[in-house]
Amino acid sequence: MRNDNQSNPPKWASRFLHWYCKQSLLEEIEGDINEEYYSILKNSGRKNANHYYINQVFRFFRPFAITALKINNMFIHSVLKNYLLVSFRNLKSDLLNTSLSVLGLFLALLCSMVIYRVAQYELTHDQFHEKAELIYRVNYDETKNPNSSRRLATVGPPLGPAIKEFYPEVKDAVRLRYSRPSIVASNDQRFNEDGIFYVDPSFFSIFSFPLTQGSIATALSQANHVVITEEMAIKYFGDNNPMGKILTFNNFYK
Amino acid sequence: MKGTYLGEFEELVMLSVGVLHPEGYGVAIKNHIEKLTTRKVTLSTVHAALHRLQNKGFLASEFGEATKERGGKRKKIFTITIAGSKALRASRGWREEMWATIPDIALG
Numbered sequence: 368m369r370n371d372n373q374s375n376p377p378k379w380a381s382r383f384l385h386w387y388c389k390q391s392l393l394e395e396i397e398g399d400i401n402e403e404y405y406s407i408l409k410n411s412g413r414k415n416a417n418h419y420y421i422n423q424v425f426r427f428f429r430p431f432a433i434t435a436l437k438i439n440n441m442f443i444h445s446v447l448k449n450y451l452l453v454s455f456r457n458l459k460s461d462l463l464n465t466s467l468s469v470l471g472l473f474l475a476l477l478c479s480m481v482i483y484r485v486a487q488y489e490l491t492h493d494q495f496h497e498k499a500e501l502i503y504r505v506n507y508d509e510t511k512n513p514n515s516s517r518r519l520a521t522v523g524p525p526l527g528p529a530i531k532e533f534y535p536e537v538k539d540a541v542r543l544r545y546s547r548p549s550i551v552a553s554n555d556q557r558f559n560e561d562g563i564f565y566v567d568p569s570f571f572s573i574f575s576f577p578l579t580q581g582s583i584a585t586a587l588s589q590a591n592h593v594v595i596t597e598e599m600a601i602k603y604f605g606d607n608n609p610m611g612k613i614l615t616f617n618n619f620y621k
Numbered sequence: 622m623k624g625t626y627l628g629e630f631e632e633l634v635m636l637s638v639g640v641l642h643p644e645g646y647g648v649a650i651k652n653h654i655e656k657l658t659t660r661k662v663t664l665s666t667v668h669a670a671l672h673r674l675q676n677k678g679f680l681a682s683e684f685g686e687a688t689k690e691r692g693g694k695r696k697k698i699f700t701i702t703i704a705g706s707k708a709l710r711a712s713r714g715w716r717e718e719m720w721a722t723i724p725d726i727a728l729g
Contacts, residue, residue, distance in 0.1 A: 392672070398687075398694030399647035399664055405690045426665040431672050 374413050376404050376420045384424045389434050396427055430455075496575040501538075505530070527567065541567040541574075549617045553603040560599075563616070580610055627679075627712055633658070634670045635679060635709060638699045646685065646696040647671070671699055679705030 381397075388396060400423045408416035438444040458465045496502060505526060507519035527542040546563040568587040571578070578586060579597055586594050593614060600609040627635065637653045638645035651667045654660075674680040685698040701709070 392668075394684075394694045395647065395697035396668060398691035398696055399668070401692040401694065402648050402688075402690045402696075403664065423664060426663055427668070429665060429669055431669050432665075 374408065374416075376401065377417050380421045380424045384427070387428060387433050389432055392432055396432065400424070400427075498573065498575070502573060539569050539573055541569045541572075543570075551603075552615045553612065555605075556603045558602065580608075627708055628670075630666070631670050631674055632709070632712060634667060635674060635701060635705060638680060639701055639709075642700065643698060644685075645699045648696075650699075674705070675699070678702060679708055 384397060384400075385393065400420060403423070404416050404420050407419050438447070454465075493499065505522050507517075507522050509515040509517040509519075524542060524544070527540045531537050531540045542565075544565040546565060548559055548561040549563060550557055551560045551563075552558075566587065570587060571583040578594070581594075586592060595603075595609070595614075603609070603614065604612055633654055634650060637650045641649050641653060647664060647668055650671070651662050651664050654667070655662050671680065671682075675682060679702055680699045681702050682697050682699050684695045687693050687695040
């Protein structure tokens with residue numbers, strides 16, 4: 368606690384008062400609050416006095432004491448004033464009802480914003496691919512089979528080349544095969560990596576992932592080629608150029 | 622607010638201004654009403670009432686002395702105007718007339 372004989376009202380409350388209060392009323396209001404503050408300070412100590420001060424500063428936050436904001440449009444000004452007045456009266460006369468209504472409005476607004484955002488996210492996902500409109504994913508649906516109601520997100524590997532051969536409308540196809548998390552190692556670093564996929568060379572013709580180094584024609588031209596992100600390159604090879612280096616994968620050269 | 626009807630609290634505040642004359646200001650009025658009615662009164666309601674009354678033309682104000690207790694801020698002293706005293710007298714008149722003619726039975 369302070370050692371002064373005379374302590375002062377909390378500064379932040381005082382600043383708040385100075386901020387909102389009309390200049391013409393500030394002196395008398397602040398003076399009155401101060402007078403009571405110091406008398407409470409003398410009788411019941413600093414804590415009570417400070418509580419009193421803060422309480423009063425908020426109690427004085429009423430229409431008659433608040434600085435008038437300049438709104439030049441008379442019509443808007445009077446309409447707003449009326450709306451404010453009506454809502455304050457409603458609040459005063461029926462606090463429970465009004466707060467429940469406000470809460471309801473708030474929740475409704477919140478829900479609609481969340482729904483909008485989720486929908487937006489789903490609909491604009493992965494739209495950065497140039498050919499996004501033309502890319503389709505083939506799933507597997509057994510529900511027409513009376514003995515089964517299976518639906519799978521994957522199809523057998525032969526489908527890729529087969530669908531290209533049988534349907535001229537299919538310009539190109541790529542297959543991706545998920546590989547389980549494995550230990551990937553360079554000469555100096557080893558990490559357990561997830562997100563490893565085996566893909567067809569046509570991967571880069573279909574998806575728009577720009578290559579920092581190397582060309583699309585050669586990136587996946589051979590079975591032991593690998594394409595990694597820049598982050599991964601730094602992780603495994605530091606500042607060195609990763610091109611041409613070898614990463615082992617579960618101890619096999621791949 | 623049309624007409625000269627004084628709200629119950631406003632009337633109390635105006636009368637306090639008269640009783641405390643010439644030292645009728647915020648804190649003093651609040652303490653006076655609290656002592657008289659033994660009910661808690663907030664300073665902000667007193668101030669709001671004082672300004673409403675001033676806007677209606679029933680009270681006039683001027684700055685008084687500054688004291689150390691007020692952190693060097695002057696106090697605003699209120700006085701009853703002619704219109705104010707007319708309104709007070711009218712209100713008193715109605716009440717006295719009714720008090721004079723109310724039968725004891727009605728008061729239980």
